[in-house]
Amino acid sequence: MEEEGEEELECFSPQPMLIVNSKIEPINPIIYPSLSSPLRIKMNLRVLKLSSIRLGADGCLYLKKELPHHHLLSVLDLSLNLIGDKDLLHILYGLKDHMYVDTLNLNGNFITDEGVEHIGEFRPSHPSLTNLHLAFNSISSISPVLAHVTPSAPLSILDISWNAISSFSFNLSLSTLRLGGNSKLTFSSILTIFPTNSLASCPLQELDLSCCMIESHKSFFPLLSQIPLLHTLDLVRNGLGKSVEKMARCLEKGGFPCLQSLNLGFNDIPPKVLTLLINALETSPNNTLSSLILSGNRIEEDLKFPEALSTLLSSSSTLTTLHLDAIGITRDGEMLIAMGIASNPKCKLKFLSGIQLGPALVSLGSPDFFQNLTNKASLKRVFEKFNFHLHFCLTWFLF
Numbered sequence: 001m002e003e004e005g006e007e008e009l010e011c012f013s014p015q016p017m018l019i020v021n022s023k024i025e026p027i028n029p030i031i032y033p034s035l036s037s038p039l040r041i042k043m044n045l046r047v048l049k050l051s052s053i054r055l056g057a058d059g060c061l062y063l064k065k066e067l068p069h070h071h072l073l074s075v076l077d078l079s080l081n082l083i084g085d086k087d088l089l090h091i092l093y094g095l096k097d098h099m100y101v102d103t104l105n106l107n108g109n110f111i112t113d114e115g116v117e118h119i120g121e122f123r124p125s126h127p128s129l130t131n132l133h134l135a136f137n138s139i140s141s142i143s144p145v146l147a148h149v150t151p152s153a154p155l156s157i158l159d160i161s162w163n164a165i166s167s168f169s170f171n172l173s174l175s176t177l178r179l180g181g182n183s184k185l186t187f188s189s190i191l192t193i194f195p196t197n198s199l200a201s202c203p204l205q206e207l208d209l210s211c212c213m214i215e216s217h218k219s220f221f222p223l224l225s226q227i228p229l230l231h232t233l234d235l236v237r238n239g240l241g242k243s244v245e246k247m248a249r250c251l252e253k254g255g256f257p258c259l260q261s262l263n264l265g266f267n268d269i270p271p272k273v274l275t276l277l278i279n280a281l282e283t284s285p286n287n288t289l290s291s292l293i294l295s296g297n298r299i300e301e302d303l304k305f306p307e308a309l310s311t312l313l314s315s316s317s318t319l320t321t322l323h324l325d326a327i328g329i330t331r332d333g334e335m336l337i338a339m340g341i342a343s344n345p346k347c348k349l350k351f352l353s354g355i356q357l358g359p360a361l362v363s364l365g366s367p368d369f370f371q372n373l374t375n376k377a378s379l380k381r382v383f384e385k386f387n388f389h390l391h392f393c394l395t396w397f398l399f
Helices: 056-069 085-094 113-125 187-193 196-201 220-224 241-252 271-283 304-313 331-342 357-363 368-372 375-398
Strands: 007-010 017-020 023-026 045-049 075-077 103-105 131-133 157-159 176-178 206-208 232-234 261-263 291-293 321-323 351-353
Touching: 056 085, 085 113, 187 220, 220 241, 241 271, 271 304, 304 331, 331 357, 331 375, 351 375, 357 368, 357 375
Parallel strands: 007 045, 045 075, 075 103, 103 131, 131 157, 157 176, 176 206, 206 232, 232 261, 261 291, 291 321, 321 351
Antiparallel strands: 007 017, 017 023
């Protein structure tokens, strides 16, 4: 019976650390073939994190010889290491006999379509590889990898953000897809990625389309609302504008049933449409949202938006994070938002930015010490106040 691997090695520049049974101990300087200190030590690694240590060609050659000794390896993080397509071949050769590798992180290297071809050739004999991270490289096509995704060899997480991807055929095994920063992705690309006839059985839970070129298309949100398990949606900087009204309509009809995190920052959404969105979130039959980011969508002196937000905050028992930076909320708007928070004993909000909550609470009659508190501290004090009143009422009732 094989010895169970219980060790994890992390080497982060400039201070490499060894993690053994939850204890952190310093190890010898950064590992290279020329150093006398070998990577191989008396353990069978399960997790190997070598991020940002400039492995380069020599380091990859060393790993080609060393990796076969760690046959229980499941996670390999080689992000930010100057790895090119030929260097990647050495890594994959070192992993050729590994049957347990499920995560390969190659973010921030020099991998091109040639490297993707190598990974595509590697995958059929390694069906355990389900989490693939290739962000911040120079890739224009991921097809060679997706061509080998089958029901018996699924791919769960695919991160190809900040490359030059323009389109590809979506695979129904994916639960997390990160495409942010691919500026060639347009709404037409989205239609090819998400065919409408397969969305009902789509297992996708997390979708990142930040900083793409989606722009304002009325069919975009109705399309995404059909993904039944989608809980995280990042759409920052896409020029969505008035099309967000379609998302509001979808929410009112029960669309996005599992949505927990929504980022619509910097999308030139008009104040009226923002208000419609907040109203839809408040009346939606799906009370699941925990994080909402609306930063960068200017409302100027409009008070209807903070009024709607106040109503949402006065009843929400799920929202924990709210970012309203650079949207131009006035002092009166801040007081409306503070009023909503202060009136909700079920409020779970922990992170709030874009307004000064403490001074707004003081204007509403709270003690002066709130004036100098951070938003986080103010929210904590409000929460403690509700807990105190609840404890007092229960004590009075029982005794």
